[in-house]
Amino acid sequence: MAKEKTVYTCTECGGTSPKWLGKCPHCNAWNTLEEGRAETAPKNRMQALARGLAAPQPVTTLSEIEAGDVSRTPTGLDELDRVLGGGIVAGGVVLIGGDPGIGKSTLLLQALDALSRQMPVLYVTGEESGAQVALRAHRLGLEGKAVRVQAEIQLENILATLDAEKPAFCVIDSIQTIYSEQLTSAPGSVAQVRECAAHLTRTAKSTGCAMVLVGHVTKEGALAGPRVLEHIVDTVLYFEGDTHSSFRLVRAIKNRFGAVNEIGVFAMTEKGLKGVTNPSAIFLSTHGEPVPGSCVLVTLEGTRPLLVEIQALVDEGGPSPRRLSVGLERDRLAMLLAVLHRHAGIACGDQDVFVNAVGGVRISEPAADLAVLLAIQSSLRGRPLPKGFIAFGEVGLAGEVRPAPRGQERLKEAAKLGFTTAIVPRANAPKKPIEGLTIHAVDRIEQAVDLVRGL
Numbered sequence: 001m002a003k004e005k006t007v008y009t010c011t012e013c014g015g016t017s018p019k020w021l022g023k024c025p026h027c028n029a030w031n032t033l034e035e036g037r038a039e040t041a042p043k044n045r046m047q048a049l050a051r052g053l054a055a056p057q058p059v060t061t062l063s064e065i066e067a068g069d070v071s072r073t074p075t076g077l078d079e080l081d082r083v084l085g086g087g088i089v090a091g092g093v094v095l096i097g098g099d100p101g102i103g104k105s106t107l108l109l110q111a112l113d114a115l116s117r118q119m120p121v122l123y124v125t126g127e128e129s130g131a132q133v134a135l136r137a138h139r140l141g142l143e144g145k146a147v148r149v150q151a152e153i154q155l156e157n158i159l160a161t162l163d164a165e166k167p168a169f170c171v172i173d174s175i176q177t178i179y180s181e182q183l184t185s186a187p188g189s190v191a192q193v194r195e196c197a198a199h200l201t202r203t204a205k206s207t208g209c210a211m212v213l214v215g216h217v218t219k220e221g222a223l224a225g226p227r228v229l230e231h232i233v234d235t236v237l238y239f240e241g242d243t244h245s246s247f248r249l250v251r252a253i254k255n256r257f258g259a260v261n262e263i264g265v266f267a268m269t270e271k272g273l274k275g276v277t278n279p280s281a282i283f284l285s286t287h288g289e290p291v292p293g294s295c296v297l298v299t300l301e302g303t304r305p306l307l308v309e310i311q312a313l314v315d316e317g318g319p320s321p322r323r324l325s326v327g328l329e330r331d332r333l334a335m336l337l338a339v340l341h342r343h344a345g346i347a348c349g350d351q352d353v354f355v356n357a358v359g360g361v362r363i364s365e366p367a368a369d370l371a372v373l374l375a376i377q378s379s380l381r382g383r384p385l386p387k388g389f390i391a392f393g394e395v396g397l398a399g400e401v402r403p404a405p406r407g408q409e410r411l412k413e414a415a416k417l418g419f420t421t422a423i424v425p426r427a428n429a430p431k432k433p434i435e436g437l438t439i440h441a442v443d444r445i446e447q448a449v450d451l452v453r454g455l
């Protein structure tokens with residue numbers, strides 16, 4: 001028998017190479033080429049059409065295309081609806097990823113059970129048997145009387161089931177277990193994941209069936225498989241949180257039908273995932289009295305202002321002082337320490353500096369800069385910030401404090417939760433006073449440090 005040809009495919013961009021290379025020649029990513037069997041191309045156009053390639057579409061003028069607001073169907077889980085932008089959209093494809101055991105299947109099974117009361121639904125499981133799914137539903141207290149279940153991993157059989165059942169909502173758990181007979185590579189390979197996701201997406205668009213694809217994640221926390229998978233779908237959701245904690249965060253990384261970076265907060269209970277109505281409470285520590293190194297930040301996650309406690313610990317370091325941050329960018333922490341030294345005269349060059357965002361939340365916006373610096377100086381001097389104190393604002397390399405977007409909403413959220421003192425950028429100072437909240441507006445980091453010393 002002739003030896004089968006092999007090809008090396010990049011897991012980042014999907015590009016191929018006839019031999020292994022340390023760096024992908026297409027996207028320049030390192031150590032991303034994986035070996036697989038070379039796929040044979042279709043011999044003619046009819047064969048290509050048989051594999052699901054779409055026919056040419058006519059060209060139309062943009063102004064003549066009718067576009068209306070998409071209709072949404074609530075899933076019955078308010079926090080999930082918030083992340084999705086209000087509910088599921090007919091023909092929309094959602095990709096959801098997260099660590100094993102974090103609650104992806106549990107959340108989707110709860111959504112399926114709620115949606116089954118108003119539309120036909122289908123749950124395709126490639127990782128578990130039907131009995132295991134039924135056992136989970138029984139444990140969660142779900143009736144599941146109208147939830148259709150299929151334990152299948154072959155794409156052609158799944159497509160036939162979708163054609164026969166005609167569900168309005170379908171969950172594929174997971175895309176890495178699905179394989180197509182058209183390809184010779186193993187399930188989970190780059191070619192299989194890309195091809196199966198493309199077929200399922202085309203089916204969703206042509207039939208109007210809303211579809212959720214569950215994806216595996218790598219040890220770095222990114223979705224496994226080719227990055228083109230994230231470009232194919234309409235919405236990408238990530239499950240975040242520690243499996244040892246009862247709280248989970250679902251974050252929207254991409255959403256063609258809603259806000260990006262929106263989050264939903266859930267609590268894991270014996271009866272499944274329950275939405276948290278006041279998520280700020282889980283991100284704030286319950287100190288009886290103020291402690292050094294703690295500063296509360298008002299951050300924005302999508303359309304929702306959240307209060308998060310930033311904790312800093314400054315301690316004597318060795319020959320090579322450590323800078324470690326959890327929930328914030330480490331490189332930005334090093335930059336902020338340099339700004340604090342240069343413009344506020346507070347040196348931490350020989351100190352270990354540790355910064356943590358309470359509750360496992362990840363903060364990516366620069367509006368956290370001011371709170372981080374005030375928490376560091378509080379820990380260094382061993383003096384706590386006043387009770388009911390908040391701060392937010394971006395700090396530049398020149399020491400200036402830049403405004404944060406939607407500052408009024410942040411301040412109103414803080415006042416609603418009982419905070420009394422705030423240091424904010426001058427551009428975010430409200431024109432009308434906010435009841436119960438004393439606001440100090442600053443232009444530079446040294447002004448903020450001097451204000452804190454006098455409070």
